[in-house]
Amino acid sequence: MTEVPVQGGGVPSRWAQFYALTKPRVVQLIVFCAVIGMALAVPGWPDAAQWQRMGAGALGIWLIAAAAAAFNCLVERRIDARMKRTSWRPTARGELSPTQALGFSVALCAAGALILLLWVNALTLWLTLATFVGYAIVYTVWLKPTTPQNIVIGGASGAMPPVLGWAAVQGSLGPEPWLLCLIIFLWTPPHFWALALYRADDYAKAGLPMLPVTHGNAFTRLQVFLYTWILLAATLLPYLMGMSGLLYLVAALALGLRFCWFGWRLWRRYDEALARRTFWFSIWYLALLFAALLIDHYVPIGIR
Template identity: 65%
Template sequence: MKGTGIRQRLRIAQFATAAAPLALSHRLRAFYVLTKPRVNALIVFCAVIGMFLAVPAGLPDLLTVLAATVGIACVAGAAAAMNCLIEQQIDARMTRTRGRPLPRGDLAPAEVLGFAGVLGGVGLTLLHQAVNPLTMWLTFATFVGYAVIYTVLLKPRTPQNIVIGGASGAMPPVLGWAAVTGEVPPDALLLFLIIFAWTPPHFWALALYRTADYARAGLPMLPVTHGPEYTRLSVLLYSLILFGVSLLPYATRMSGIVYLVAAVALGARFVHYAWRLHRDYSDALARRTFRFSIAYLAWLFAALLVDHYLPL
C-alpha cells in the first residue's frame, strides 16, 4: 500500500509538472489574442509604409523604423486589450467574440488592465526616447481615440460610431510619417484620408452579416438602427467616395502611374462588390466583401510603396 501511494504521488507530480507549461502557454496565448494580432498587423503595415514614403529618396533610418514599428505595435496592442476589457460583457453576448480570453474566463480583468498598462507604457516610452515626442503624443492620442472615445463614447451610442471613430484607425501612416520626419505634411494626411474613407464600408460589410449579433449585444450599428437596405446603400456610396479619395495621391503628384493603375483596379473591384451587395445581397457576399476590403487596403498601400521606389 505504501509503495502504491508513493507511485500515485509521483504520477501526480509528473502530471503537474507537465501541465504547468501547458497552462503558462495557454495564458501567454490569451495575452497575445488580446492584442488582436491580425488587426494589429494591418495597422503596423500601414505605419511602416508611411515611414518609407516619408523619405523622398533612399531608405529611412532603419533603427528609427524598428523602434517606431515596435512602439506603435505595443500601443496598438494595448488599445486592443483595453477594448477587450471595456467590452467584455458585450463580447460575451456576441457569437463572433465570445471566444475571446475575458468572456472565456482565461484572464482576470485586473490582469488585462495591468497588461495593457505595461504594454502601452513600454510602447510610448520607446517612441519618446528612440523616435521623437511628436510620434509619441500622436500615438497616445490615437490610443485615447480608440480605447476611450470610440469604445466608450461612440460605439454604444451612435450608428455613426465607425465614421467618427474611424479617425483613430486612420492614424497609422501619419504616425509612421511623423516617426521619420518629425512632422505631418499634407501627403501624410492624404494617407489618413484614404483609410478614413475605407473604414465605413469595411466595417459595415461585417455588420451586415453580423446584424443579429450586434442587435443581441445592444450595439447601435447601422444595420441595426437603419436596416440592411440603408446600410447596403451606404456601403456603395462610401466605396465610391473611397474610389475618388484613393486617386488623390496621383492627382497631387505624390505617386505615379504604377499606383494609379493599382488604385483604379482595386477601387473598381471594391465598387463592384458594393454594387452587388446593394443589388443582390447575401451573407456570403457580405463576408467576401469584408475580406476583400482588408486585402484592398494592404494592396493599395503596397502599391504606394512600389510606386515610390519604381516610378515610371
C-alpha cells in the same frame, strides 16, 4: 478586421490568452500602414539612422496599438460574451481577470511610449497616445454603444497609422500623411458595415447600435456602395498631387473599381456570402493599395 479564435481543445496557454487580447491580425495591418507612411516620408532609400527610427517606431506603435486592443477587450468583455464573433476572447470567457487585462494593457502602453520617446520623437509619441485614447476611450466607451455612426466618427483614430509612421521619420507633418489618413478613414465604413450586415443579429443581441440594426439592411447596403465610390475618388488624389505615379494609379483604379463592383452587387441584392466576400476583399484591398504605394515610391521616376 476579424480575429481568429485560439484553435485546439481545452484552455489555451496563458501566453496565448494574453496574445489574443492584442488582436494580432488587426495590429499587423495597423503597423503595416504605419511602415508605409515611414517609407513614403523618405525621398529615397532610408539611411542607417532612418532605418533605426523606422524599426523603433514600428515597435512602439505596435505595442501601443496592442495595448489599445487589450483595453478594448477589457471594456467590452460583457458585450463580447453575448456575441458569437467575440465570445471566445479570454476576457469574455473569464480566463483573464479585469486586473490582468488592465495590467497587461498598461505595461504594453508604457513600453511603447518609452520606446517612442527615447528612440523616435515626442511628436510620434503624443500622436500615438492620442490614437490610443481615440480608439480605447472615445470609440470603445462612448461612440460604439451610443451612435450608429460610431465607425464613421471613430474611424479617425483607426486611420492614423500612416500619420504616425510619417511623423516617426520626419519629425513633422505635411499634407501627404493626412491624405493617406483620409483614404483609411473613408475605407473604414464600407469595411465594417460589410461585416455588420452579416453580423447584425449579433450586434442587436449585444445592444450595439450598428447601422444595420438601427437603419436596416437596405440602407446599410446603399451606404457601403456610396462609400466605395467616394473612396475610389480619394485614392486618386496621391497621383493627382504628384505623390505617386502611374503604377499606383493603375492599382488604385483596378482595386477601387473591384470594390465598387462588390458594393454594387451588395446594394442590388443582399446575400450573406457576398457580404462576407466584400468584407474580406476590403482587407486585401487596403493592404494591396498601400503595397502599390510603396512599390510605386521606389520605381524610377522615368518609368513612373
